Amino acid sequence: MALAGIRVIELAGLAPAPFCGMLLADFGAKVIRVDRTKVSMAVDTQARGKQSVALNLKKPQGVVILKRLCLQSDVIIEPFRKGVMEKLGLGPEDLLKENPRLIYARLTGYGQSGSYAKSAGHDINYLAISGLLSMLGRSQEKPYAPLNLVADFAGGGLMCAFGIVLALLERTRSGKGQVIDASMVEGAAYVGSFMWKSQNIGLWNRARGENMLDGGAPFYETYRTLDGQHMAVGAIEPQFYQQLIQGLGLDPDDLPDQMSVSDWPELKKIFTEVFATKTLAEWSQIFDGTDACVTPVLSLDTVLTHPHNQERGSFLRDDRGELSPRPAPVLSRTPAGPSLSRDPLIGEHTRSVLMEYGFKSADIEQLLSDGIVECNEAKARL
Numbered sequence: 001m002a003l004a005g006i007r008v009i010e011l012a013g014l015a016p017a018p019f020c021g022m023l024l025a026d027f028g029a030k031v032i033r034v035d036r037t038k039v040s041m042a043v044d045t046q047a048r049g050k051q052s053v054a055l056n057l058k059k060p061q062g063v064v065i066l067k068r069l070c071l072q073s074d075v076i077i078e079p080f081r082k083g084v085m086e087k088l089g090l091g092p093e094d095l096l097k098e099n100p101r102l103i104y105a106r107l108t109g110y111g112q113s114g115s116y117a118k119s120a121g122h123d124i125n126y127l128a129i130s131g132l133l134s135m136l137g138r139s140q141e142k143p144y145a146p147l148n149l150v151a152d153f154a155g156g157g158l159m160c161a162f163g164i165v166l167a168l169l170e171r172t173r174s175g176k177g178q179v180i181d182a183s184m185v186e187g188a189a190y191v192g193s194f195m196w197k198s199q200n201i202g203l204w205n206r207a208r209g210e211n212m213l214d215g216g217a218p219f220y221e222t223y224r225t226l227d228g229q230h231m232a233v234g235a236i237e238p239q240f241y242q243q244l245i246q247g248l249g250l251d252p253d254d255l256p257d258q259m260s261v262s263d264w265p266e267l268k269k270i271f272t273e274v275f276a277t278k279t280l281a282e283w284s285q286i287f288d289g290t291d292a293c294v295t296p297v298l299s300l301d302t303v304l305t306h307p308h309n310q311e312r313g314s315f316l317r318d319d320r321g322e323l324s325p326r327p328a329p330v331l332s333r334t335p336a337g338p339s340l341s342r343d344p345l346i347g348e349h350t351r352s353v354l355m356e357y358g359f360k361s362a363d364i365e366q367l368l369s370d371g372i373v374e375c376n377e378a379k380a381r382l
């Protein structure tokens with residue numbers, strides 16, 4: 001796998017950093033998640049392929065252990081508010097001094113500088129400050145955040161993983177690590193570059209929800225079917241739009257022009273009425289194999305049974321039968337090899353990881369009895 005041999009220390013966080021760690025693990029990195037002690041249940045739902053060490057960083061010995069782990073690792077991902085790591089004596093200066101090859105990734109909402117740097121926040125706040133939230137939502141309605149996909153995952157976890165891979169690549173030339181300041185506000189805005197750079201071609205001239213790609217156009221919309229499901233329509237280009245009209249059984253001569261914006265509401269009404277006359281299966285049969293750009297809106301439960309997804313093996317089931325997306329993209333020689341085993345329990349690998357990093361058995365027992373680290377091997381065997 002592409003990242004085989006890379007060791008990553010991921011300090012446990014909420015959603016973006018765990019996703020970043022999972023991406024690296026899927027592509028072969030050894031990812032050790034450092035959890036707090038005295039926590040009963042992991043909230044990391046993106047723990048595929050990771051190991052867990054439970055370590056109390058509020059104790060000086062805990063800090064020493066983390067430093068030792070970082071000394072023999074390639075990457076650390078920290079998901080805390082600005083200043084937290086420095087307060088613990090684990091800031092970039094401390095760790096890079098000891099391991100100049102270390103890549104120190106700081107995944108935060110607002111970045112390491114600026115007046116918001118120390119403020120709490122979540123995806124919706126970062127999306128708001130990025131400018132993008134103002135563009136998301138239906139006509140005449142308030143802005144609407146599309147789950148926590150854009151800032152947490154695209155602009156946050158994924159962008160941070162990109163930064164880490166860039167830094168690893170650069171290190172092969174310089175031999176040096178570096179600090180990555182991954183701000184979700186900036187990551188989200190960057191993912192949205194198209195929105196800034198396409199303003200001068202008139203794509204966003206109208207109010208929110210009234211443009212071509214934000215729900216304004218009848219040919220870029222979802223429609224309810226007879227059986228209460230939905231079809232997605234993305235027939236932008238005239239030659240594809242023509243196939244949409246044909247599939248709907250409409251006569252183009254009876255309809256206003258595709259690009260007549262003032263007629264869009266009327267055209268939407270017509271499409272809505274027609275889509276409501278057939279089931280999702282019937283519409284799929286009509287449009288599959290055409291270039292009308294019309295597809296069924298699948299649920300998380302039905303993706304697996306769709307022929308295209310089945311043919312490509314786009315989703316996988318783990319040992320417990322849970323379904324999730326296969327890692328993307330697919331590399332021809334060194335594809336990802338996601339773990340199919342259950343997620344780690346908190347502290348399940350404390351002992352084995354510490355041994356691997358050179359700690360002696362007796363020292364580990366002492367750390368356990370002092371409450372600096374915790375083990376959950378017994379629970380894991382149940």
Ligand SMILES: C[C@H](CCC[C@@H](C)[C@H]1CC[C@H]2[C@@H]3[C@H](O)C[C@@H]4C[C@H](O)CC[C@]4(C)[C@H]3C[C@H](O)[C@]12C)C(=O)SCCNC(=O)CCNC(=O)[C@H](O)C(C)(C)COP(=O)(O)OP(=O)(O)OC[C@H]1O[C@@H](n2cnc3c(N)ncnc32)[C@H](O)[C@@H]1OP(=O)(O)O
Nearest residue numbers: 014035036043056057058079080081108109120121122123
């Ligand atoms: C929209 C998403 C978030 C969705 C997440 C939800 C899925 C989950 C959120 C709450 C969860 C539920 C809840 O936990 C209750 C249940 C728990 C149960 O176990 C499971 C079920 C639950 C219902 C559970 C279910 C779900 O998991 C939830 C609903 C996002 O937007 S995520 C993005 C958030 N933003 C960032 O990540 C940006 C950077 N980070 C920050 O800005 C801050 O970290 C943040 C997120 C604002 C949190 O601030 P907080 O004050 O809590 O922390 P920090 O200031 O960063 O400081 C961390 C302190 O912890 C100490 N520490 C860290 N590691 C250790 C250690 N190993 N040992 C000892 N101490 C440690 C560290 O030193 C800091 O201490 P100080 O405060 O003293 O400096």
